[in-house]
Amino acid sequence: VHIAPAFGEDDYNIGQEFGLPFIQPIDEKGYFDDSIPELAGKYFKIHREDIGKKNVWDTDKWVVDQLKKMGKLLDVRDYAHDYPFCWRCKRALLYYARESWFIQMSRFREDLLETNAKVNWVPKMIGTGRFGNFLDKVRDWAISRERFWGTPLPIWICNDRECNHMLAIGSYEELKTLSKGNVVLEDYHKPMIDEVLISCPKCKSDMNRTPEVIDCWYDSGAAPFAQYHYPFENKELVDNGGAYPVDFIAEGMDQTRGWF
Ligand SMILES: [Zn+2]
Ligand SMILES: [Zn+2]
Structure with a gap:
């Protein structure tokens, strides 16, 4: 069985379970790095518009040829199956292990x-x-989500990799106190928030915000107490059970998985 722990959840889990090496020779844009010299700079799969054409690059074909040359190929069969492509540029997509x-x-x-x-x-x-x-x-x-729109993850990390100190900021007030220049923003979303620096309390290097935003289900899950601007207002009301947990929630069936 073919197992590629860097390119799929099941493969990753099996890799973890059996201590398999984590090999990721493809960059974030889908091109091979130079760890396999013959593939350096090549896209990981044939472009969709090139399927069926002659004299176009096809990584799968190259791999099959190599296996053939090495005498390790048992059999090759073509078969039709679903595959995800980018709807804009029609290039093949791939599962990719990310932090x-x-x-x-x-x-x-x-x-x-x-x-x-x-x-x-x-x-x-x-x-x-x-x-x-x-x-x-x-x-x-x-x-975490690697996109632009969303609640910015409020974690700042020291730029000194050795230090790597992290700070989770809990309020605008705390950010104002800790940030260089005691920043107050009109809008705390990207990209403005990413310009706010904190001086590392451990080593005095600059700290930058980690670039990710938060899964929107986190916002949904926080709604029952966030609506009371808790814990900045109505602290007693919420803490004493006057507002949370809620008395009644009506939801669609599809919502009954984890956010409330
Ligand atoms: Zn695309
Ligand atoms: Zn530091």
Whole structure:
């Protein structure tokens, strides 16, 4: 079986389980780096408009030829299957392992299950079934997104790689206090927020915000107390159970997976 831990979730998980090497010879644009000299600078797959044409670059064909030359090829068969292409430039897309920020949900599993058991679900089976199963197998939540629109992840990281100190900022006020020039912004989204620097409390180097934004389901999940501008206002109301947990939520079936 072909396993490529850098290019697919199942492959990655199997790679982790069996300690397989993590080989990623392709850059973020889909081109090979020079770790395989004959492939350096080549796109990882044939372009869609080139399929069926002669004398065009086809990485798959090159790999098959190499295996043939090495005497390691058992059989080659063409078969039709689905494949994702970019809708704009029609190039082949690929699964690509990226670094990401996570919330360690698995740490809260018992708490989540216990609390869920107290919820009066209607119909009842959603609580024990769909939602209960989701909680029972709860996985760590990849909360970062590599896009422009969204709530900026409020984590600043020291530019000195050795130091690598990180700070999670909890309010505009805290950012004002810690930022160089005591910054106050009209709008705290990208790109303005990315210009705000913090002087590292450990080594005095500059700290930049990590570029990612937050998964929008995080905003959704925060809605019950965010609507009260908690914890900056209504702190007592929310802390004493006057506003949260909520009394009643009506939702579509598709929403019953994890955000409230
Ligand atoms: Zn494209
Ligand atoms: Zn530092």
